[in-house]
Amino acid sequence: xxxxxxxxxxxxxxxxxxxxxxxxxxxxxxxxxxxxxxxxxxxxxxxxxxxxxxxxxxxxxxxxxxxxxxxxxxxxxxxxxxxxxxxxxxxxxxxxxxxxxxxxxxxxxxxxxxxxxxxxxxxxxxxxxxxxxxxxxxxxxxxxxxxxxxxxxxxxxxxxxxxxxxxxxxxxxxxxxxxxxxxxxxxxxxxxxxxxxxxxxxxxxxxxxxxxxxxxxxxxxxxxxxxxxxxxxxxxxxxxxxxxxxxxxxxxxxxxxxxxx
Amino acid sequence: xxxxxxxxxxxxxxxxxxxxxxxxxxxxxxxxxxxxxxxxxxxxxxxxxxxxxxxxxxxxxxxxxxxxxxxxxxxxxxxxxxxxxxxxxxxxxxxxxxxxxxxxxxxxxxxxxxxxxxxxxxxxxxxxxxxxxxxxxxxxxxxxxxxxxxxxxxxxxxxxxxxxxxxxxxxxxxxxxxxxxxxxxxxxxxxxxxxxxxxxxxxxxxxxxxxxxxxxxxxxxxxxxxxxxxxxxxxxxxxxxxxxx
Numbered sequence: 001x002x003x004x005x006x007x008x009x010x011x012x013x014x015x016x017x018x019x020x021x022x023x024x025x026x027x028x029x030x031x032x033x034x035x036x037x038x039x040x041x042x043x044x045x046x047x048x049x050x051x052x053x054x055x056x057x058x059x060x061x062x063x064x065x066x067x068x069x070x071x072x073x074x075x076x077x078x079x080x081x082x083x084x085x086x087x088x089x090x091x092x093x094x095x096x097x098x099x100x101x102x103x104x105x106x107x108x109x110x111x112x113x114x115x116x117x118x119x120x121x122x123x124x125x126x127x128x129x130x131x132x133x134x135x136x137x138x139x140x141x142x143x144x145x146x147x148x149x150x151x152x153x154x155x156x157x158x159x160x161x162x163x164x165x166x167x168x169x170x171x172x173x174x175x176x177x178x179x180x181x182x183x184x185x186x187x188x189x190x191x192x193x194x195x196x197x198x199x200x201x202x203x204x205x206x207x208x209x210x211x212x213x214x215x216x217x218x219x220x221x222x223x224x225x226x227x228x229x230x231x232x233x234x235x236x237x238x239x240x241x242x243x244x245x246x247x248x249x250x251x252x253x254x255x256x257x258x259x260x261x
Numbered sequence: 262x263x264x265x266x267x268x269x270x271x272x273x274x275x276x277x278x279x280x281x282x283x284x285x286x287x288x289x290x291x292x293x294x295x296x297x298x299x300x301x302x303x304x305x306x307x308x309x310x311x312x313x314x315x316x317x318x319x320x321x322x323x324x325x326x327x328x329x330x331x332x333x334x335x336x337x338x339x340x341x342x343x344x345x346x347x348x349x350x351x352x353x354x355x356x357x358x359x360x361x362x363x364x365x366x367x368x369x370x371x372x373x374x375x376x377x378x379x380x381x382x383x384x385x386x387x388x389x390x391x392x393x394x395x396x397x398x399x400x401x402x403x404x405x406x407x408x409x410x411x412x413x414x415x416x417x418x419x420x421x422x423x424x425x426x427x428x429x430x431x432x433x434x435x436x437x438x439x440x441x442x443x444x445x446x447x448x449x450x451x452x453x454x455x456x457x458x459x460x461x462x463x464x465x466x467x468x469x470x471x472x473x474x475x476x477x478x479x480x481x482x483x484x485x486x487x488x489x490x491x492x493x494x495x496x497x498x499x500x501x502x503x504x505x506x
Contacts, residue, residue: 041375125362133354138373
């Protein structure tokens with residue numbers, strides 16, 4: 001009976017965590033659509049977050065997307081040629097790159113670069129009394145600290161996913177051209193764009209924005225919930241990172257299932 | 262000193278809840294502070310983390326009573342309204358003399374005004390520079406707090422408190438050890454602020470503050486005792502005069 005009780009308690013705890021995260025996310029979404037919650041100080045934090053998470057990640061995204069694009073486009077071109085179904089190149093690339101690789105790998109880049117940074121920054125601010133200092137000056141930590149990070153990470157994840165798609169397809173196409181397997185650029189573009197539908201764009205949007213928003217909420221709440229003691233900072237950071245990765249794969253899997261239903 | 266008799270801050274039988282953030286509790290505190298008045302409150306220097314400033318700002322959890330700011334109870338205010346009101350309070354932080362580390366000192370000093378008002382940055386910067394000079398700085402420092410001299414940080418903290426002509430000043434400096442020149446400048450600027458009908462809550466155990474006549478407090482009190490009720494020095498003086506006569 002004990003293992004069952006333990007399992008039940010764990011599930012209840014996890015569900016409570018999920019409920020809390022979702023309530024924070026909804027509260028932020030409701031705040032973020034109201035211009036009065038975007039004074040210049042909050043916009044500054046958003047700009048800094050976008051600079052760090054988006055602009056400074058461009059090099060890494062270019063590198064990952066180029067390698068992934070070369071691998072996928074080359075293999076798709078070769079294997080579809082062997083089975084005589086080159087007409088499926090576009091749909092296959094849309095499914096593999098647009099629906100799966102781009103949002104998942106861009107989200108991973110965002111998580112790797114920003115999740116631990118956000119969690120440790122929040123934890124340090126909490127321990128140093130900076131969060132109370134902000135509160136005492138009338139700067140709501142939810143508005144000043146959490147909201148711009150949620151919006152910043154979401155915007156960056158979506159932007160980086162789009163960039164990932166473009167870079168991977170272009171680099172893949174250029175590589176197979178170099179190897180002499182090329183089709184005409186226009187045929188390649190027609191094949192990809194012809195297979196691209198609204199569902200694919202919604203898929204890309206959901207798989208990039210939702211995990212990024214959850215990552216920001218998870219890492220901010222983990223960081224802001226530290227008690228006394230510097231040893232809690234690395235624990236909060238690693239917890240935030242691990243939970244963000246799990247959330248990303250769960251969301252990506254759930255969206256994939258919904259897409260194919 | 263002031264002909265403006267609005268009540269800026271009122272404590273009504275306030276008792277704070279036990280909290281690890283503080284070294285002590287407030288039990289049954291009742292007092293009112295009107296525009297232009299200054300309450301000088303002693304706190305136990307061995308228990309320097311006082312809940313009084315946070316209680317005045319609606320940040321400490323209360324287990325009884327109510328705190329009113331500008332006629333409104335903190336508990337009745339929405340989170341947004343509370344934040345806006347806190348934006349009208351200037352505070353000199355004591356033991357929690359925190360700076361936002363990733364912002365430069367000038368950004369820290371102007372943060373409250375940049376957040377709560379739409380004043381032009383040039384206007385805000387001009388005020389910050391003037392206040393910085395009033396406290397002996399050559400101008401507003403544009404370096405990170407971690408790299409600044411402690412004396413300059415104290416000066417900048419004083420300037421930050423006075424930014425935007427707040428209606429209430431909370432000087433929370435138990436055991437903060439203000440440099441003598443900074444303390445002198447602070448006393449001078451507080452006197453100027455009081456002439457503009459700013460109410461001041463000054464928490465200190467520093468003997469210099471308690472013995473310096475230039476502060477001219479309206480009330481004195483001891484937060485270490487249950488039922489903090491401020492002693493009205495004007496009435497006390499009158500009574501003392503009658504007794505003497």
